Amino acid sequence: MTDSRFGLDGWEGARYGRTMSRIQILSKEVANLIAAGEVVERPVSVVKELVENALDAGATSVTVDLQDGGTTRIQVSDNGCGMTADELALCVLPHATSKIGSADDLARIMTFGFRGEALPSIAAVSHVLITSKTPTSDSAACIRVDAGKMGAVEPCSAPDGTLILVEHLFQNVPARQKFLKSERTEYGHIFDLIQRVALANPQTRFVLRHQGKETLRANVTTELRGRVAELFSVNAAEQLLPFSEDSGGVRISGFAGRPILAKAGSPQTYLTVNGRVVKDRLLMHAVGEAYRTFLPRELYPFCVVQLELDPSLVDVNVHPAKAEVRFVQPQAMHQLVVHTLRAALQQASSDAMTLGNSTASASPVASYGNDSLTGPASPAGSWPDLRPPASSGETPLFNTEDMPALRPIGALARTYLLYEDPNGSLIAIDQHAAHERLGYLKLKERFAAADLQVQRLLIPAVVELSPRDHAMALESIELLGRCGMEVNDFGGNSVVIKSVPALLANTDPVTLLKRLLEDLAQSGTTTSMDVAIDHVLMTMACHRMVRAGDYLSGEEIVALADEVMATPTADRCPHGRPTWVRIPKSEIEKWFYRK
Ligand SMILES: Nc1ncnc2c1ncn2[C@@H]1O[C@H](COP(=O)(O)OP(=O)(O)O)[C@@H](O)[C@H]1O
Ligand SMILES: [Mg+2]
Missing domain, CATH: 3.30.565.10 (Histidine kinase-like ATPase, C-terminal domain)
Known part of the structure; x- marks a missing residue:
């Protein structure tokens, strides 16, 4: 059947023709x-x-x-x-x-x-x-x-x-x-x-x-802090970092939970825009980005972010349930959230604590929070003699003149290396986190100096990927190449890996690539090249390094401590775990009622 009036023919005409003659208003x-x-x-x-x-x-x-x-x-x-x-x-x-x-x-x-x-x-x-x-x-x-x-x-x-x-x-x-x-x-x-x-x-x-x-x-309260404490049973004074900022007609305020409140499982980010509860992807991503170097990736930070802005700058009418909103300037909102949260977290770290001082006694971790990618590291007060970061490719060796000597005590659970410092305090180093951090710093330094040596694979590795990962790999060829990993399309859903960074010569390139693609898929397309490169270097570092449970020789134990202590920016691993903590002698004395 052909219906020339509508310019349709064949089965299409039949389909539309039938429907049109029966248009009716729904009851x-x-x-x-x-x-x-x-x-x-x-x-x-x-x-x-x-x-x-x-x-x-x-x-x-x-x-x-x-x-x-x-x-x-x-x-x-x-x-x-x-x-x-x-x-x-x-x-x-x-x-x-x-x-x-x-x-x-x-x-x-x-x-x-x-x-x-x-x-x-x-x-x-x-x-x-x-x-x-x-x-x-x-x-x-x-x-x-x-x-x-x-x-x-x-x-x-x-x-x-x-x-x-x-x-x-x-x-x-x-x-x-x-x-x-x-x-x-x-x-x-x-x-x-x-x-x-x-x-x-x-x-x-x-x-x-x-x-x-x-x-x-x-119960009714005038303060957000009180409500957070009541709803989540947190110790607000110790565990919440307040922030509040006015910028370009937008007011952002709330609380960044200290990393100790982070949990695996599901996000604990509580967002409101003009008092409306939202679950906006862009803002959630910004929160994740702000905490990126403060937390292991599998943990979700606790965070309350409240935004107030002129209603004409945000559309809440995107969806009937109104859980999503659309900002007139999405990128600026993203940046505002990242910067404000980071500032709060960094501020906290400059007031950083050592285990045993009065406010931190509930926290198992000595010094969280300073962002060693952008700011100076400082488990403030706990380690006065840290030297500036090495500028050459080599991490400086231990120097007894300006570094305190650490006496190795042994390894705990084949994971934590224990040392005594000259003041009689106990230092514990997480061997995996420390090794990873040092590897990351080396990769980053060489990358910055355009000195990232690559190792060509004797036999290029062909990898069959899922369609999503294949597309991601093709999109990331330039990025991976800049990080020392040469990848080419190999037809179908396959790619071939031709080189890896020399520092990673001993790792399995296929698992490494898959892990990188998974990472890139998660971080999404909003990230800039610099941030993406940083992600890649972190993941690479994680692959190279000593695992918890690996056995280290006595010499390696000494060498690792020297390296960690001589590298100020090595106090946290790339994923935000602390690499070392210090328990002061005075704290240990308290355990035994000696003080
Ligand atoms: N709890 C309430 N108290 C007073 N008025 C209400 C309440 N719930 C609904 N209404 C009235 O009913 C109207 C329709 O509600 P609703 O269908 O939710 O539409 P909307 O909230 O979009 O206006 C509201 O505009 C309001 O006038
Ligand atoms: Mg309503």
Whole structure:
């Protein structure tokens, strides 16, 4: 069949022709169900919308009560402005909102809601009962909506504020119900959300209950610091580094957790933009970048970052759930976050502590935090005689005149080398971290001096890669080449490795390349060439070096200590682990009540 009117022929014409003659406006119910799919993905989406409505209503107290991870019942109550009986009848209709009136208002949004979609969407996929009272009305009113079917507004009795009860979520959308995870998982998402919202709104009291038991409480406070301490049970004074900065009309503030708070598992970065909880990729990346040399890569830092900027400089209307935002100047925001956090971390390191002084006694690590890539290293006070970094390719040898002599004691767990310094303090060196750090410094130094010697492989190594890694390898040919690794395309998804840096002559080039590609995939495309080169050199260093558990000879033990101590920037490995710690004699004396 051909439909020449539309310039279509063959099967295409048939397809379009058929559809066109049947265009119809979707019924309100179906349209609401489709819209609901975008807003209400799972129980946490319902909680988010209801809690945001409560905050928009000016509530100073919000209580969330859940049954079975929110899958059977979600109840959110607030003491906000409430709704009149007339407003109750309106609030569940699509595009009914009290928050914006015209398109112009969209550019100046200061409320969480503005789309007028949440309540009708939730009501389309569950059974909802809304009870509300404004301070000026004599009595409360309520309305029921069951799977999109609206009941009448009726009078009832209730205190000022609003209570919304959501039951039987997705009962009428079996496909969606199937995708729900376990009740524990759904509850976990809600708990995380309430923590985040509570951080963004310290002036509001939040209570979360699950199966009738209170699981989170955040009391009203004027200070973010207090709320962080209460929510996460951290010792704020010791473990949080405050920062606050105004730059180009943007205010950034919050707390950088000391590296001791870092954990494996899932990110602990809490971001808000104009009070809105977001999980923006760009900002998350910036936080990771700021901590890069302060933390091992597998650990996530604890960090609260709050940004305030003119609403016209950020679009929150990118997605119905509003978890993502779009900045007018994304690169500048990225840089601001990196610089501010780094400054906080570096500042902390210049006040660096040694194990045993009063504030650090809870910390297992002596001196974290100074960024040895950009600043001077200083486990301040603990090592006064450190010499400046070597400028030649060779790390200076031990010099008894200006370096304290370390007496080797032995190796602990075949991982930590123990020494005594002239003051009777104990020095422990992590052999792997130290060796890695020294290797990295050598690579970097030679790279900077354009003296990175390469070792051509006798038999070039052909590697079969995944399509993603293959594409990444081709994209990175120049970068890898500059770091001494010559890689060429070998057809299909294969590449061939022709050379490696001479310092790495003994490593397996194939594992090295795969590890590098994985790294590059993770660091993304936002990084500059310099940063990418740095990543590559770090990964290379990690490959070359002595592992924990490797046995070192007595001479090697002495030589390693000499090298570490003679290289001021060697106090942390490239991934941020400390390479050595010092336990002062006075601390050891305390253990035995000698002081
Ligand atoms: N907890 C509440 N307290 C007072 N008013 C509310 C509350 N929840 C919803 N409303 C009213 O219902 C309207 C519709 O809510 P919603 O569907 O979430 O859309 P939006 O928040 O985008 O305006 C809101 O604009 C507000 O006027
Ligand atoms: Mg809303």
